[in-house]
Amino acid sequence: MAAEVIMPKVDMDMTAGKITVWHVDEGGWVNKGDVIFEIETDKAAMEVESEAEGFLHFRLDEGNEVPIGAPVAWLFSKGEEVEGPVTSPENLAEVVTVEKFEAPPNTAFFSIESIEGQRATPKARKLARDTGIDLTTVAGTGPRGRVQALDIEGHSANAPLSSESTEGPLAINHSKVGEGDPIVLLHGFASDALSWRLVESVLENLNVILIELPGHGKSPKPGLRDFADLVSHVQKAFDALATGRVHLVGHSLGGAIALALVDSRPENVASLTLIAPAGLGPEVNGDVLHGICRANEAKSLEPWLKLLVHDESLITERYARLALRSREDPVLRAAQLSYANILFSDGIQAFDLRAELVRVKVPTKIIWGKNDQIIPWQHALQASGNMALHLFEDIGHMPHIEAAAAVGKLIADNVENGI
Amino acid sequence: MNVEGRIASREISYAEAIREAMDIALSSDERVVLMGEDIGVYGGAFQVTGDLVHKYGEERVIDTPISELGAAGVAVGAALTGLKPIFEFQFSDFAALAMEQIVNQAAKLRFMLGGEVSVPLVMRFPAGSGTGAAAQHSQSIEAWLGHVPGLKVVQPATPEDAKGLLLAALEDPDPVMIFEHKLLYKKKGHVHKGHYTTPIGTAAVRRTGHDVSIVATSIMVQKSLEAAQTLSSEGIEAEVIDLRTIRPMDRESVLTSVRKTGRLICVYEGVKTLGVGAEVSAMVAESDAFDFLEAPIIRLGGAEAPVPYNPDLEKAVVPQVPDILRAARDIWSGRI
Numbered sequence: 001m002a003a004e005v006i007m008p009k010v011d012m013d014m015t016a017g018k019i020t021v022w023h024v025d026e027g028g029w030v031n032k033g034d035v036i037f038e039i040e041t042d043k044a045a046m047e048v049e050s051e052a053e054g055f056l057h058f059r060l061d062e063g064n065e066v067p068i069g070a071p072v073a074w075l076f077s078k079g080e081e082v083e084g085p086v087t088s089p090e091n092l093a094e095v096v097t098v099e100k101f102e103a104p105p106n107t108a109f110f111s112i113e114s115i116e117g118q119r120a121t122p123k124a125r126k127l128a129r130d131t132g133i134d135l136t137t138v139a140g141t142g143p144r145g146r147v148q149a150l151d152i153e154g155h156s157a158n159a160p161l162s163s164e165s166t167e168g169p170l171a172i173n174h175s176k177v178g179e180g181d182p183i184v185l186l187h188g189f190a191s192d193a194l195s196w197r198l199v200e201s202v203l204e205n206l207n208v209i210l211i212e213l214p215g216h217g218k219s220p221k222p223g224l225r226d227f228a229d230l231v232s233h234v235q236k237a238f239d240a241l242a243t244g245r246v247h248l249v250g251h252s253l254g255g256a257i258a259l260a261l262v263d264s265r266p267e268n269v270a271s272l273t274l275i276a277p278a279g280l281g282p283e284v285n286g287d288v289l290h291g292i293c294r295a296n297e298a299k300s301l302e303p304w305l306k307l308l309v310h311d312e313s314l315i316t317e318r319y320a321r322l323a324l325r326s327r328e329d330p331v332l333r334a335a336q337l338s339y340a341n342i343l344f345s346d347g348i349q350a351f352d353l354r355a356e357l358v359r360v361k362v363p364t365k366i367i368w369g370k371n372d373q374i375i376p377w378q379h380a381l382q383a384s385g386n387m388a389l390h391l392f393e394d395i396g397h398m399p400h401i402e403a404a405a406a407v408g409k410l411i412a413d414n415v416e417n418g419i
Numbered sequence: 420m421n422v423e424g425r426i427a428s429r430e431i432s433y434a435e436a437i438r439e440a441m442d443i444a445l446s447s448d449e450r451v452v453l454m455g456e457d458i459g460v461y462g463g464a465f466q467v468t469g470d471l472v473h474k475y476g477e478e479r480v481i482d483t484p485i486s487e488l489g490a491a492g493v494a495v496g497a498a499l500t501g502l503k504p505i506f507e508f509q510f511s512d513f514a515a516l517a518m519e520q521i522v523n524q525a526a527k528l529r530f531m532l533g534g535e536v537s538v539p540l541v542m543r544f545p546a547g548s549g550t551g552a553a554a555q556h557s558q559s560i561e562a563w564l565g566h567v568p569g570l571k572v573v574q575p576a577t578p579e580d581a582k583g584l585l586l587a588a589l590e591d592p593d594p595v596m597i598f599e600h601k602l603l604y605k606k607k608g609h610v611h612k613g614h615y616t617t618p619i620g621t622a623a624v625r626r627t628g629h630d631v632s633i634v635a636t637s638i639m640v641q642k643s644l645e646a647a648q649t650l651s652s653e654g655i656e657a658e659v660i661d662l663r664t665i666r667p668m669d670r671e672s673v674l675t676s677v678r679k680t681g682r683l684i685c686v687y688e689g690v691k692t693l694g695v696g697a698e699v700s701a702m703v704a705e706s707d708a709f710d711f712l713e714a715p716i717i718r719l720g721g722a723e724a725p726v727p728y729n730p731d732l733e734k735a736v737v738p739q740v741p742d743i744l745r746a747a748r749d750i751w752s753g754r755i
Contacts, residue, residue: 123681126710142714142753149681149713287752291654300654 002080003052004071005036014041018065019072023047024056030075037072050075057082120147127152139345141290150294151341153334170237171218173210175200181245181270182207183415186234188252189278189343190292190336192217192326195251199400202408206415209246211237213254215335217326223335224342227351231260238265247415251275251400252375253343256353263356271414272364275407276372276397279353280379286340286347288374293337298324310371310396349375357382363418364388365410369395369402388419427612428579434467434604436578437543440585441468441505443614445475448503451589453480454494455507455543464509465545465604491517491542495525498540503589510556511544511598514564525594526569537592541585547600547638547688548733554725557733559689561598561636565666565698571595571619572666576640578608580663583617590616600638600688622669624676628656631682631747634673634699636662639686639719639738646743655751665695673699674708681713682750688737691720715755717746 007017017039024036035047036056054075066072076082118135120128124147128135133152140147173193174182183206185196193210194217200208212219214233224230234257248269250258255277262269278284288307295301302320306312327333343350364387368377374397383389390410392403400407413419431439444451453475458468459482472480483490487508494504508514514521525538548557565572571593575581581599588595625640626647635643640661647657658676662669677683683703685696696718703709703716722736749755 121681121714122710122712124713143755146753148753295654299651300656303652303654 002074002076005073007066007068007070007072008048009068016065016067017041019062021062022059026059028056030056119145123149124152141341168220171212172237175210176208178205178207182209182243183247184209186211186250186254186257188254198404199408202405203412215339221335224339231257245270247271249273249411253278259353259356262360269362271418272362273411273414275367275400276375278349279351280382282348283376284344284349285374286344289340289344293333293340307373308397309402310394365414367399367407369399372397428609430607431610432605432607433578433581436582436610437467438469440582444589450503452502453505454483456483456509458507487513487516491520494540495520498538499536503539505541507543511546511560512555512558522567526567538594539592540594541588542596544598545601546598548726548737549602553728557726561665562689562694564596573619573664574598574637576637576661578610580617582610583615587616587619602638620664620667622663622672623661625661626659628658629680630656631750632658632676632680633684634660635686636695642740643686643743646740650747670702674706677703677708678711681711684717684746686719686738688721691718694720696720714750717750719746
């Protein structure tokens with residue numbers, strides 16, 4: 001059994017340490033008492049000696065900041081097979097934070113707001129005054145929880161928009177009529193049913209049903225309270241299908257919703273395919289989501305779209321223009337911005353479906369691109385032993401677009417064979 | 420303004436544009452004289468006066484002794500008694516030697532003599548770093564003079580403005596201080612032919628944008644425009660304002676832009692503390708444009724240190740394009 005090498009606590013106030021230099025190469029032999037790496041804390045730099053012997057593998061890179069107690073490498077005894085490290089989800093999430101997402105040091109996540117003094121930009125204060133909104137009821141998305149103008153705008157969007165656009169059933173499109181239990185596809189945040197076009201063309205002779213999320217595509221745009229509220233809207237649409245069992249496929253936010261649906265309607269789901277799903281950890285690139293919601297021009301949308309994929313050449317100016325066309329409706333954009341403020345406030349995922357993932361009983365595949373810049377692919381490592389993981393090199397957050405043929409085939413496999 | 424003359428333009432350098440302005444002034448107004456060290460046969464430390472001495476003679480293109488205080492006193496006296504001197508310092512840093520004449524005499528005489536006289540004096544200051552001339556020849560001291568009521572202080576950033584502001588300065592009854600960045604002298608740009616003026620006290624919007632206002636002076640205008648181009652490819656549209664005059668400052672242009680963008684970055688080469696950016700920031704903070712701010716203001720100015728000789732350090736002590744990019748990304752993404 002491999003032994004963990006952990007980040008030690010070397011002084012009272014220390015919460016994390018930075019690996020500055022390794023003294024042992026990947027795969028090198030370590031004796032008990034050898035100096036294996038050096039760390040740096042807020043106060044000091046020091047050498048760390050090994051408490052065991054073995055071959056050193058899976059070193060975290062130099063420069064990583066690691067919480068105390070979290071593993072930084074593993075020691076394997078002689079003759080032991082070198083296998084991927086078994087990481088507990090808590091540690092993984094934290095390690096991933098420092099590897100993939102350098103959160104600004106002043107994120108509101110960690111700050112304790114004083115009750116009497118609310119941070120707000122002058123512009124936000126003016127907007128709040130002009131529109132009669134009580135600033136203390138607005139969740140700020142700026143540094144240290146500062147309320148910004150867009151938060152006020154988003155807040156106004158939370159209020160009923162207009163009756164005909166906020167109510168009614170979600171848009172459901174039975175796009176392909178074929179054999180067997182239908183495949184229900186749930187798209188991601190700020191996307192719509194069109195994003196499944198490439199995958200659909202791979203799913204031959206199968207039943208495909210597309211549901212558009214509230215505030216997306218042709219669906220109504222109700223104000224949302226929280227993630228559960230969002231799920232209840234989709235669940236109504238799901239229940240209305242009345243088709244018995246379906247194969248559920250969800251991308252990103254749609255993946256998180258799919259997990260919630262499986263949890264509440266286990267008897268109605270035959271298989272589950274999650275593509276870069278949300279809900280499996282706090283990290284998410286909130287800048288991109290807000291950036292997409294705020295973009296008024298193709299030129300300002302394009303750079304954000306490029307972060308969704310690995311191969312940036314896919315995002316041409318024309319593509320950005322077309323993408324913007326489907327986001328022309330300012331009410332849709334305002335609705336999505338307000339959802340972003342609720343679902344991804346302060347640049348974190350404000351909902352957690354890790355418990356639901358553990359409870360999943362149906363055949364499940366998790367598909368992820370290893371160059372995902374929106375949600376870290378390492379969230380996938382929480383899959384249980386009887387789920388299938390499909391990790392694609394050189395693919396970003398949109399495997400169903402960048403690797404449509406492969407993803408389509410994986411969905412079909414799951415539908416036909418159950419993983 | 421000569422409308423016909425303005426129609427034709429061609430590319431000439433900043434230094435040539437200044438020489439052309441002085442040529443026009445010397446030929447059209449016999450009260451105009453040039454004064455300065457080595458501006459005659461030598462053509463000026465930065466070759467701005469060039470061969471004007473051959474055209475107008477030593478009576479009107481006057482080489483002065485190496486005494487800035489003495490020569491500036493002569494210039495103030497000449498201006499008081501009917502001439503219109505254009506006085507060149509070899510380096511703006513040497514203005515320190517002439518401060519008595521500039522600050523205590525030229526700037527104050529109109530007020531102290533009940534408005535009965537004025538001092539129509541133009542002074543030109545080759546300014547700024549980037550030439551490897553070290554601490555005593557590389558400063559940007561425009562804010563020193565910007566602090567003195569009675570003076571007007573301009574900083575042309577383009578050849579067109581270098582000519583237009585100099586000709587405007589000559590029409591002004593009061594002392595006008597012109598800070599010319601040494602690295603701009605060889606920069607070329609479109610300059611209209613003939614006589615025209617660029618109004619003192621007006622800023623120019625060099626690029627429009629709705630995401631962040633970059634208020635810059637002198638060579639920082641070029642750097643800001645360069646940064647704005649890169650920012651545009653990232654989806655950030657910067658508005659670049661060339662302040663042109665730092666006293667009196669064009670308040671409305673700055674406030675209008677900030678009301679639109681809600682974000683302000685000031686970029687200037689002078690020492691950051693108590694400098695041009697402080698004035699611009701305070702102007703916004705004291706106005707109704709305050710209500711439109713979406714982020715704290717950022718000032719990018721010169722380091723709190725004498726300009727070093729080492730070329731890498733010399734670059735490091737003044738704002739460069741990557742500094743502007745970083746500031747704009749920070750202010751846009753809400754990282755500050």
